[in-house]
Amino acid sequence: MNPTTRKIVIAGAMSALSVLLGSTVLGFIPWWTGTSLTFMTVPVIVGAVLEGPWVGLAIGFVLGASSLVQANIAPRGPGDVIFTNPLISIAPRLFIGPVSWLVHQALRDQDDSLALKVAAVAGSLVNVILVLVMLGLHQSTPQTLGNPVARTLMFAAGVGSALLVAWLVYRVLKGDRAPVTLTVVGMAGSLTNTILVLGVIGLLQIAPWTALVPIALFNGLPEAVVAAIITVAVVTAWRGIDTGRTGSTV
Amino acid sequence: MAGPSEFELLGRVTIGQYLPTGSRLHHLDPRIKLLMVVLMITAVIVSHSLVGLALLLAVVVAGLLSARIPLRFALAGLGPMLPFLLLLALLQVFAIPQYGAGATVIWQWSILKATDRSVLAGALLIARFTVMVLGISLFSFSTTTTELTHGVEHLLRPLQALGVPAHEFALVVNIAIRFLPILAEEAERLMKAQASRGADFGRGQRNFIARTRRLLPLLVPLFLVSLRRAEQLIEAMEARSYLGGKGRTHLISLRARPSDYVALVGVAGLAALVVQLSAANADAFAWHWLTDRLL
Numbered sequence: 001m002n003p004t005t006r007k008i009v010i011a012g013a014m015s016a017l018s019v020l021l022g023s024t025v026l027g028f029i030p031w032w033t034g035t036s037l038t039f040m041t042v043p044v045i046v047g048a049v050l051e052g053p054w055v056g057l058a059i060g061f062v063l064g065a066s067s068l069v070q071a072n073i074a075p076r077g078p079g080d081v082i083f084t085n086p087l088i089s090i091a092p093r094l095f096i097g098p099v100s101w102l103v104h105q106a107l108r109d110q111d112d113s114l115a116l117k118v119a120a121v122a123g124s125l126v127n128v129i130l131v132l133v134m135l136g137l138h139q140s141t142p143q144t145l146g147n148p149v150a151r152t153l154m155f156a157a158g159v160g161s162a163l164l165v166a167w168l169v170y171r172v173l174k175g176d177r178a179p180v181t182l183t184v185v186g187m188a189g190s191l192t193n194t195i196l197v198l199g200v201i202g203l204l205q206i207a208p209w210t211a212l213v214p215i216a217l218f219n220g221l222p223e224a225v226v227a228a229i230i231t232v233a234v235v236t237a238w239r240g241i242d243t244g245r246t247g248s249t250v
Numbered sequence: 251m252a253g254p255s256e257f258e259l260l261g262r263v264t265i266g267q268y269l270p271t272g273s274r275l276h277h278l279d280p281r282i283k284l285l286m287v288v289l290m291i292t293a294v295i296v297s298h299s300l301v302g303l304a305l306l307l308a309v310v311v312a313g314l315l316s317a318r319i320p321l322r323f324a325l326a327g328l329g330p331m332l333p334f335l336l337l338l339a340l341l342q343v344f345a346i347p348q349y350g351a352g353a354t355v356i357w358q359w360s361i362l363k364a365t366d367r368s369v370l371a372g373a374l375l376i377a378r379f380t381v382m383v384l385g386i387s388l389f390s391f392s393t394t395t396t397e398l399t400h401g402v403e404h405l406l407r408p409l410q411a412l413g414v415p416a417h418e419f420a421l422v423v424n425i426a427i428r429f430l431p432i433l434a435e436e437a438e439r440l441m442k443a444q445a446s447r448g449a450d451f452g453r454g455q456r457n458f459i460a461r462t463r464r465l466l467p468l469l470v471p472l473f474l475v476s477l478r479r480a481e482q483l484i485e486a487m488e489a490r491s492y493l494g495g496k497g498r499t500h501l502i503s504l505r506a507r508p509s510d511y512v513a514l515v516g517v518a519g520l521a522a523l524v525v526q527l528s529a530a531n532a533d534a535f536a537w538h539w540l541t542d543r544l545l
Contacts, residue, residue: 005484005487005488005492005494006484007418008418008421008422008425009425009480009483009484009487010477010480010484011422011425011426012421012422012423012424012425012426012428012429012480013425013426013429013433013476013477013479013480013483014476015422015423015425015426015429016425016426016427016428016429016430016432016433016476017429017433017472017473017476019426019430020430020433020434020437024434024437026437026468029458029461029462029465031458037458039462042473043473046473050477058419058422062422062423062426068386069386069390072382072383072386072387072390082338084379084382084383084386085295085378085382086291086295087295206338206342206375208341222458225458225459225462226458226459226462229459229462229463229466230462230465230466230469233466233469233470234469234470234473234474237470237473237474238473238474238477
């Protein structure tokens with residue numbers, strides 16, 4: 001592979017932007033769970049959409065390396081403890097770009113009824129994943145999850161959040177094709193980050209799965225929505241795609 | 251928001267912090283230093299031995315002292331994390347079941363129970379994080395970003411035969427480092443421009459979707475400015491016939507000296523020893539040695 005000058009430079013610029021968003025207040029939205037929503041993943045997604053998977057991979061690596069160094073030298077918050085481990089700060093970030101690119105490739109040429117399909121699939125996937133996770137939790141920590149009340153509550157939470165995701169995805173999706181695709185791409189990229197980072201934390205047994213599932217729900221999902229909004233706004237503006245929106249909101 | 255001003259961004263970027271004390275460690279070949287960091291991180295992640303981690307910690311602290319980096323600089327990274335670190339350690343002790351043969355319960359209160367293994371897991375967690383924080387601080391305080399990108403490029407060079415674009419990747423990192431202050435400046439300018447038109451970026455706004463929308467007048471121009479700057483750079487590079495890494499020479503050529511190799515072999519030996527210690531169950535041995543003499 002011989003990357004073009006364009007790919008190299010776009011990767012560099014987007015890497016700088018993701019480092020800037022990740023290490024200043026710019027890239028975070030304070031959130032009631034205490035952990036801010038971050039959209040520092042958006043430059044990775046944008047880079048992958050514009051210039052392909054390798055560019056996404058490179059930007060993801062720079063983002064990961066900078067969050068590793070930052071967590072070690074000048075942590076912003078207590079949560080940075082976890083990111084001192086490169087398996088958590090770098091490895092998951094490598095997948096954001098390639099996954100976003102794959103999703104973008106898959107959706108780019110589809111027809112308009114896509115919105116509904118994607119919404120349905122996203123919703124049911126969330127449900128399936130959550131139910132499986134609950135089952136896993138049930139196996140591993142019988143004391144806390146053995147009682148029927150907790151199980152019912154968790155199942156209700158699973159179904160509820162699946163419906164919520166389906167509704168959100170559908171609301172954002174019905175519209176033109178390009179924004180539709182970009183919305184899904186933005187969410188996919190951001191969710192890749194959430195799922196892999198939390199997954200590695202769980203696998204390394206740094207924090208119990210019971211603590212990670214709520215984070216995935218209450219931070220990961222809104223984070224994905226934020227990433228989708230920004231990805232759509234940036235890529236449509238850059239490519240001059242009409243979103244049907246006019247005028248500034250300031 | 252603490253700090254100088256909400257419009258000041260660059261001061262918060264920590265990448266590229268460097269303390270020029272001119273010590274021997276600063277003058278080590280960056281390739282060697284990178285290899286040393288990779289070896290050290292691997293040893294820290296793989297090791298399950300407190301003795302091994304203590305050994306690594308001692309070496310890293312010795313490194314900080316010999317690099318004349320004030321310990322409080324390196325420790326600054328540890329302070330804000332401490333409460334959370336302790337919480338994580340407590341989770342290790344009480345919430346994550348450490349199964350397996352030979353785990354004895356040493357403390358129990360209703361459903362809370364601590365086994366010798368879970369206490370060890372908590373202690374290991376704290377030790378790992380401490381070594382990692384101090385080690386990476388040592389590396390980044392003693393290596394400039396230019397040295398770093400040169401080191402990365404040279405280390406990846408053998409992989410070029412396999413098709414890994416080493417030179418190009420190093421260039422990506424270089425461009426990112428060069429773009430960072432420019433983009434920070436652009437972001438500051440955009441924030442001031444929008445604020446002067448009465449924009450508020452959604453502070454106090456509860457709904458996160460509305461809040462994100464409020465940020466768009468800042469973020470969209472910021473992305474577009476960086477893409478536009480990138481386009482200019484592409485044109486400038488192509489106008490100067492940039493053709494990629496093949497056959498390029500360097501202004502600075504790296505040459506490892508004997509002392510570099512000595513340092514590398516030393517760290518490699520240390521890493522191997524630490525991994526060995528964890529395999530040889532050195533902790534149990536040290537524990538018995540201590541209890542035999544103290545109790």
